[in-house]
Amino acid sequence: MEMKNKKRIYVILVIMVSAIIFSLSYYMALAKIKSNNRENRDDKVQVNNIGEEIDKIAVQGSGDEKIHPDTSIEFKIRYKKSGDTVIEKVEKGRNVNEKTKNTLEERYKKEDYKLEEASSSKIILVKELDKYLPNKYVLGIKGQYLAIYRTDSNGDMYIENEQTDITGKRIDHLKEQDINLLTNGSRYFQCNSREEVLSRLEDYE
DSSP states (O other), X not given: OHXXXXXXXXXXXXXXXXXXXXXXXXXXXXXXXXXXXXXXXXXXHHHHHHHHXXXXXXXXXXXXXXXXXXXXXXXXXXXXTTTEEEEEEEEEGGGSSOOBHHHHHHHHHTTTEEEEEEOSSEEEEEEEESSOOSSOEEEEEETTEEEEEEEOTTXXXXXXXXXXXXXXXXXXXXXXXXXXXXXXXXXGGEESSXXXXXXXXXXXX
C-alpha cells in the first residue's frame, strides 16, 4: 500500500515539475519573441528618423525657406553714420505675394534690402543707409568749419540757417581721427536737440 502511495506521489511530482518547466520555457520563449519584435520596431523608427533628418538637410541645402501665412517679415533700416537700426515695418507672410525666401529676397533687392535672417517663423530684410537718424541735430563739417546740421524725415542732412549754424570754428587744428568721425559719422555727434549739439561743439573750443 505504501509503495502505491509513493509511486502516486512520484508521478504527481513528475507531472508538476514538467508543467513548471513547460510554463517557464513558454514564457521565456514568449518574452524573447516580444523582445525581437520591439528591436525590429526600434530599427524601423530609427530608419524613419534618419530619413526625416535627410529631408531636413535637403530642404536647408536648397537655401529657400517657404514663407508661411504666419511668418513674420521685418523690414529694417540701418543708419550707418550713427549705427542705429530701426524697424520700418512688419508684415505677415499672408500679406506678401512672394511665397519663398528667395523670391522675396529677389523682389526687395531692387529696393536695396538685403536678407539678414530667414527661418519658417521670421524673415528679416535690412536696408543700409549712409545717414543719421531722421529728425536729429548733428555736428558735422561744412567746408573748413564745424557746422550744425538737421536731418529731415529721410535722414538727409541740411543746414537750417547758414548765418548761425556754420560756426567760426575751423577744423585746421583738429586731429585727423576727429575729422574722420565728423565726416563719416558717429553716434556721439547725433543729438536730439540744439542744446545737446551745442554742448558737443564745446569739446572743440
